[in-house]
Amino acid sequence: MSGPSDFQPTNPALKWIERRLPIFGLVHSSFVAYPTPRNLNYWWTFGAILSMMLAVQILTGVILAMHYTPHADLAFQSVELIVRNVNYGWLLRNMHACGASMFFFAVYIHMFRGLYYGSYKEPREVLWILGVIIYLLMMATGFMGYVLPWGQMSFWGATVITNLFSAVPYLGETIVTWLWGGFAVGNPTLNRFFSLHYLLPFVIAGVVVLHVWALHVAGQNNPAGVDIKTEKDSVPFTPHATIKDMFGVTCFLIFYSWFIFYMPNYLGDADNYIPANPGVTPAHIVPEWYYLPFYAILRSIPNKLAGVVCMFGAIIILAFLPWLDNAKTRSSKYRPLAKQFFWIFVVVCILLGYLGSQPPEGVYVIAGRILTVCYFAYFLIVLPLLARIETPRPVPNSIADDVLSRSRGKIATAASIALAFVVAGGLFAGSTQTARAEEGGNAPPAQKWSFSGPFGMYDRGSLQRGLKVYKEVCSACHGLSLIAFRNLADPGGPGYSPAQAAAFASEYKIKDGPNDQGEMFERPGRPADYFPSPFPNEQAARVANGGAAPPDLSLITKARSYKRGFPQFVFDFFTQYQEQGPDYVSAILRGFEEKTPAGITIPEGSYYNTYFPGHAIKMPKPLSDGQVTYDDGSPTTVAQYAHDVTTFLMWAAEPHMEARKRIGMQVFVFLIIFAILMYFTKKKVWADAH
Amino acid sequence: MTTASSADHPTRRDFLYVATGAAAAVGAAATVWPLVAQMNPDAATIAAGAPIEVDLTPIGEGQDIKVFWRGKPIYISHRTKKQIEEAQNVPLSSLPDPQPDSARVKPGHDQWLVVIGICTHLGCIPIAHEGNYDGFFCPCHGSQYDSSGRIRQGPAPANLVVPPYQFVSDTKIQIG
Ligand code: FES
Numbered sequence: 001m002s003g004p005s006d007f008q009p010t011n012p013a014l015k016w017i018e019r020r021l022p023i024f025g026l027v028h029s030s031f032v033a034y035p036t037p038r039n040l041n042y043w044w045t046f047g048a049i050l051s052m053m054l055a056v057q058i059l060t061g062v063i064l065a066m067h068y069t070p071h072a073d074l075a076f077q078s079v080e081l082i083v084r085n086v087n088y089g090w091l092l093r094n095m096h097a098c099g100a101s102m103f104f105f106a107v108y109i110h111m112f113r114g115l116y117y118g119s120y121k122e123p124r125e126v127l128w129i130l131g132v133i134i135y136l137l138m139m140a141t142g143f144m145g146y147v148l149p150w151g152q153m154s155f156w157g158a159t160v161i162t163n164l165f166s167a168v169p170y171l172g173e174t175i176v177t178w179l180w181g182g183f184a185v186g187n188p189t190l191n192r193f194f195s196l197h198y199l200l201p202f203v204i205a206g207v208v209v210l211h212v213w214a215l216h217v218a219g220q221n222n223p224a225g226v227d228i229k230t231e232k233d234s235v236p237f238t239p240h241a242t243i244k245d246m247f248g249v250t251c252f253l254i255f256y257s258w259f260i261f262y263m264p265n266y267l268g269d270a271d272n273y274i275p276a277n278p279g280v281t282p283a284h285i286v287p288e289w290y291y292l293p294f295y296a297i298l299r300s301i302p303n304k305l306a307g308v309v310c311m312f313g314a315i316i317i318l319a320f321l322p323w324l325d326n327a328k329t330r331s332s333k334y335r336p337l338a339k340q341f342f343w344i345f346v347v348v349c350i351l352l353g354y355l356g357s358q359p360p361e362g363v364y365v366i367a368g369r370i371l372t373v374c375y376f377a378y379f380l381i382v383l384p385l386l387a388r389i390e391t392p393r394p395v396p397n398s399i400a401d402d403v404l405s406r407s408r409g410k411i412a413t414a415a416s417i418a419l420a421f422v423v424a425g426g427l428f429a430g431s432t433q434t435a436r437a438e439e440g441g442n443a444p445p446a447q448k449w450s451f452s453g454p455f456g457m458y459d460r461g462s463l464q465r466g467l468k469v470y471k472e473v474c475s476a477c478h479g480l481s482l483i484a485f486r487n488l489a490d491p492g493g494p495g496y497s498p499a500q501a502a503a504f505a506s507e508y509k510i511k512d513g514p515n516d517q518g519e520m521f522e523r524p525g526r527p528a529d530y531f532p533s534p535f536p537n538e539q540a541a542r543v544a545n546g547g548a549a550p551p552d553l554s555l556i557t558k559a560r561s562y563k564r565g566f567p568q569f570v571f572d573f574f575t576q577y578q579e580q581g582p583d584y585v586s587a588i589l590r591g592f593e594e595k596t597p598a599g600i601t602i603p604e605g606s607y608y609n610t611y612f613p614g615h616a617i618k619m620p621k622p623l624s625d626g627q628v629t630y631d632d633g634s635p636t637t638v639a640q641y642a643h644d645v646t647t648f649l650m651w652a653a654e655p656h657m658e659a660r661k662r663i664g665m666q667v668f669v670f671l672i673i674f675a676i677l678m679y680f681t682k683k684k685v686w687a688d689a690h
Numbered sequence: 691m692t693t694a695s696s697a698d699h700p701t702r703r704d705f706l707y708v709a710t711g712a713a714a715a716v717g718a719a720a721t722v723w724p725l726v727a728q729m730n731p732d733a734a735t736i737a738a739g740a741p742i743e744v745d746l747t748p749i750g751e752g753q754d755i756k757v758f759w760r761g762k763p764i765y766i767s768h769r770t771k772k773q774i775e776e777a778q779n780v781p782l783s784s785l786p787d788p789q790p791d792s793a794r795v796k797p798g799h800d801q802w803l804v805v806i807g808i809c810t811h812l813g814c815i816p817i818a819h820e821g822n823y824d825g826f827f828c829p830c831h832g833s834q835y836d837s838s839g840r841i842r843q844g845p846a847p848a849n850l851v852v853p854p855y856q857f858v859s860d861t862k863i864q865i866g
Contacts, residue, residue, distance in 0.1 A: 063728055085732040088724035486737045528737035670717060677710040684703055 007033070030216055035234035036241040037222035038689055039403045043117075044220070045248025046110040052249050053103040054208065058201050060096040061145075068148065070194035072187035075150035076275040080482050080555070083656070090656045091260070091663070098259040100142050101267045104290035106252070107135060115321075116342050118330030119221040125322040127214040130207055132319045137204045139291065139315075144197040146288055150190060151272030156285050158185045158193070164298075167308040184278065224402040225330030226395055233399035235689050243685045247678040254671045261664025262454060262576050265558060270581065273559035273653075274551075284359060292356030293349050297375065299360045300368035310372065317379050325383040329392040337390045338383075345378045443562055444587030444611050447643070451650060452579050454665065457658055458651050461632060463494035466648025469628050469641050474553060477545060477619075479533030482554035483652050486527035492658035493651060502527050546605045548618035557581035557646065558653045581653070582646045587611040589642035592621035741866030743858065746802065754818050756807060759865045763807040763815055764853055765826075765839075766863075773824050773837035774800050780836065787849045791838045794852055804863065805839040806853050811846035826850070 007028035009015050018024050067086050069078035082089040111131070114120055120128035147158045162179050166172040181188030219228060228234050235241070259266060267289060271282045287295050294311050301307035317324075332339040352371050358364045396402040450459040467488070470480065485505035489498045496504070505525035510532060513520035525532075533552070535541035541549040551559075561580040564572060572578070591610040602608050606616040623641045630636055634644075651657070731739075739760040746766070749755055754767035769777070777791040795803060807826075809816050814830035821827030822843070823836035833844030840849040855865040 059725065063725060066729070067732075081732075081734065085734040087727040087730055087732065089728065089732070091724055092728060484734070484737065486733075490733075526740060528734070528740055670713075670720075674710075674713045674717060677706070677713055681706055681710045684706060 030212075030237075031242075032236065032238040034216065034237040035219075035228060036237050037220055037224075037228055037399050038233060038235050039222050039224055039399050039406075040220065040241070040244075041223055042244075042248055043109065043113040044222075045245050045252075046106050046113065048245035049106045049249055049252045050103070050110055051208070052252075053099060053106055054201070054205060056095065057099050057103060058205070060092050060099065061198070061201065063092055064096055065194075065198060068194075070148070070191050072150065072190050072276070075148060075190060077482070079149045084482065084487075090654075090660060094260045094264040094660075098256065098264060098267065100145060101259070101288070101290065102252075102256045103138065104142065104288075107138060108290070111135070111318075112346060114221075115345075116332045116339075117221055117223060118225055118325070118327075118332065120322045121325070121327075121330050122322070124214070124218045124221060127211060127218055128322060129319050130211040130214055132315070134204055134207050134211060135318075136315060137200055137207065141197060141200040141204065142288065142290065144193040144200070147190065147193045148197060149272060150276045152274040152276060152280075152282050153269045153272040153285070155185060155276035155278065156281055157287055158189060160285055161287070162189075164308050164311070167305045169305065186278075221330060222399060222402075223331060223333060224396050224399055225334070226397075226399060226402070229398050230400070239685050240689060243678070243682045247675070247682045250671060250675045250678050254668070254675065257664065257667050257671060261660055261667060263573065263578060264660070265578060266573060270559055270561035273555045286357055289353065289357070292354075293352035293375075294356075296352040296356035296368050297372045299356070300365065300372045310376075314375060317376070321379065321383075324379050325387055327383075327387040327390065327392070329395060331395070334393040334395050335386070335390055336393065338386050341378065341382050341386065345375075348374045348378070442611055444583040444591075446577075446579070446583055447586060449579050449582055449650070450647065451657060453576060454661060456661065458492065458494075459647060460495040461634070462644045462647040463651055464496075465630055465632070465634060465640075466644035466646070466651075467494055468630075469623070469645040470553070470648055472628050473622055473641075474645065475531070475534060477534055477541075477550040479535075479552040480531040480554050480652060481533055481552050482530070483655075484528060484530045485525055487655055489527070490655060493655060494648075498527065505529060508532060546618055550619065553649055553652065555653045557585055557650045560584045582650050584611065585649060586642040586646040588617070589623055589645070590638055739866070741864050743862060743864050746861045746863065751801070757865070759853065762853075764865060765803070765805050765807040765818060765850075767803040767805075767818065767837075769801050769803055769837060776824055777836060777838035777840075786841050787847070789838075789840060789849055794838050794840070794849070796857055799857060802863075803837070803839060804852060804855055804865070805850040807850070809833055809846055810841065810848040810850065811844070816850070 007025045009018055009024050014024060064082065067078065067082045067089065069075060079093070083093050084090075086092070114128065114131070143157070143161055147154045162176055162185065165175045165179060168175055177183065179189070180186065181192060269286065274282075286292075294314055297314050298307045298311040301310050327335065327338070329335055332342050348371050352368070352375065355364055355368045355371065360368075396405065450457060450462065470478075485501050485508075486498070487501075488494050488496045488504060489501040505527050508525035508529070508531075509522045510525045510529045511520055512523050515521055535544065535549075538549050558581050562584050564580065588609060588611050591612065593608050593610060596602050596608040600608065600615055602616045606618055607620055608615055609617040623638045625638055626636050628636065628641060630640075634640055654660075742757070742759050744755075744757055744766060746768070749766065749768045751768050752770045754765055756763050756765055758764070767773075774791075782788040782790060791800075794805075807815050809828040809830065811828065811831055811833050814828050816826035816828040816833070816835060818826055821834040823834055825837045825839060825842075826835040828834075828844065828846065831845050833846035834842050835846075835850055836842050838849075839852070841847070853865055855863050858864050
């Protein structure tokens with residue numbers, strides 16, 4: 001369709017280039033003059049949205065790689081230091097981490113759109129298969145990217161997923177060892193994953209070029225599923241499709257920004273804020289939400305090899321779709337049965353995703369098996385059968401006819417799209433939340449925090465008191481290794497002056513050296529120093545504390561969570577509730593009881609805590625009334641201490657939260673205004689096309 | 691686009707396009723800023739560049755030490771009488787980058803020369819006590835500095851830079 005262009009630049013310099021390399025003609029014929037079906041709906045803007053997401057991921061990824069250290073001992077810390085120290089590091093990291101989810105969200109809509117409108121049918125088979133290849137590459141890239149922060153989920157995700165290959169008969173072990181570059185997941189694994197994670201996006205970009213090329217040869221499909229026949233059926237790509245795509249992209253950016261600025265950890269897993277520990281597996285290994293349906297299929301099959309084969313088969317089968325469904329009518333709009341089965345299939349996929357996040361036991365296993373059968377039956381039985389027995393409704397004669405017949409009912413479509421968006425977003429996104437369970441404890445009561453909500457700020461007084469509690473009580477056993485003394489004077493922090501922070505630092509003894517004599521020595525702390533940890537190493541901490549090493553508290557409020565459950569997690573998305581961590585931490589501090597309730601036995605050396613999972617905690621009751629003096633007249637009660645120290649620890653976990661919310665508000669105001677402008681511009685541009 | 695404006699409101703459409711385009715430009719510029727700013731030194735690097743204190747007592751006359759501040763080597767030389775005299779007596783007019791010795795040391799501490807040991811030509815590190823001027827010699831392209839760290843010969847355009855520092859006591863300086 002995009003045959004040789006007769007476009008000629010008028011500028012002599014451009015003419016000179018064009019004669020030697022006809023690049024302007026290529027761009028003109030592909031992205032300007034290219035005829036676009038007039039009847040495309042907003043589902044078609046996801047192609048542009050995906051291109052943007054790929055660009056965003058590559059750009060932010062290249063930048064993050066400038067600051068990241070791919071070493072097993074340093075990776076976790078380097079990611080945290082990016083977030084804390086690099087200019088706008090928190091923003092870039094949130095963009096990249098949430099961006100992966102947005103990328104998959106958009107690709108799923110893009111794929112379902114192709115499925116619904118039969119975009120894989122003749123002559124677009126190669127186009128579709130290239131899409132499946134891109135999707136596979138995305139999965140590999142996303143998986144390896146998730147390993148890089150080197151948290152608990154990174155490590156154990158890497159272990160579980162690479163072990164899938166051990167199911168290969170005879171060669172399994174050899175392959176897995178080769179993948180790891182060692183006898184277990186370790187530093188060599190991290191290094192190669194980093195290298196490949198950097199490489200694959202560019203491979204994706206290459207396949208995307210082929211994908212777009214194939215698209216421009218076959219021409220775009222459209223909701224009516226009939227080909228462009230006359231001039232009246234199409235509009236030029238620029239400005240019509242361009243402006244519409246940009247409007248779609250802007251709306252998508254609003255959705256994306258909600259995550260970046262307000263819910264950055266909503267899609268993540270609290271366990272990934274715990275540094276990788278090869279000796280302890282988290283209670284629930286859950287992949288990122290976008291893999292959950294396939295993970296559910298894997299777990300439904302009771303045989304290892306068969307499970308792995310089915311999981312990969314569930315993706316590979318997509319490549320055969322053009323031959324499994326050989327109905328002549330493309331669009332499901334005119335296929336009453338196919339349309340119903342399509343929506344059933346969508347529900348099956350979402351339910352599989354939900355099951356993937358649940359523990360593999362009881363009714364979940366049975367449901368998983370049934371849904372796995374449904375998933376494959378859709379491709380292997382329903383679609384081939386429908387092609388034979390279904391009588392489609394008549395398709396419109398031309399695209400122009402289709403446009404005329406459906407110029408009404410547009411608002412309803414738009415509204416339903418928006419609704420579908422919100423529901424699917426909330427559901428899919430939230431499905432992982434349920435898996436972050438801390439089981440066996442009571443749900444901590446939700447507290448009022450000054451830092452919750454879109455305008456939340458840290459209460460300075462509370463931060464200062466919390467610091468005092470940390471210093472006088474917690475710091476005896478717990479480190480705070482990611483916080484430097486200078487941070488106490490940072491904007492959005494406890495509000496000390498640089499001089500006060502320096503004075504605070506000088507009260508600490510810091511190990512330094514070696515000096516000219518080659519000896520280590522102690523000196524007073526400086527603002528640039530980090531809070532010293534109470535124990536020289538983990539072993540020492542373990543021995544001194546009855547076998548349980550007290551965790552570092554820098555990230556504790558992000559690394560702890562509890563089960564929210566359905567449908568609570570869906571509401572959380574809209575109310576921006578993300579204080580599970582602080583609620584949990586403060587509940588633990590207040591949850592010690594003198595008397596163990598009847599029926600619960602607490603082992604020797606442990607203490608009863610109402611909110612601790614399993615109730616037996618190794619930490620003795622740390623706070624009691626009156627233990628720390630406050631100079632500002634605040635009550636010196638355990639409840640107040642717990643509240644203050646939790647506020648302080650929330651700040652320690654996210655020192656730039658105030659900047660995040662402030663910039664988020666500016667971004668939202670801008671994007672909404674821009675979306676309105678884009679909407680009217682789009683209407684003007686399209687005024688003569690309708 | 692102006693030619694395409696409809697006759698009855700010729701400006702409203704243009705205004706819309708201009709406003710949308712302007713908003714897009716503002717948005718693009720605001721997006722680019724963090725992507726550029728991230729390459730500046732991060733907060734930890736800046737904090738690590740805080741002033742340092744150096745004890746001068748171990749440096750005997752005619753000796754020098756090299757310390758690092760902000761990743762740069764700093765030469766601290768305890769000059770001999772001869773070196774001081776040479777530095778003070780050279781006619782300023784004969785210098786490529788004229789600067790009296792008094793402007794390069796702290797008053798009352800003539801014997802201490804503190805300079806950033808980075809050749810002003812292209813950044814190599816000059817060697818102390820070498821060259822024809824009782825000062826520094828840069829092996830890279832042959833620049834020669836005198837006992838006050840001033841350029842005397844070779845391709846370097848300027849004198850060795852004196853870092854910000856002050857005497858905390860007679861035997862201790864703070865650099866930065
Ligand atoms: S760098 Fe010293 S002379 Fe060129």
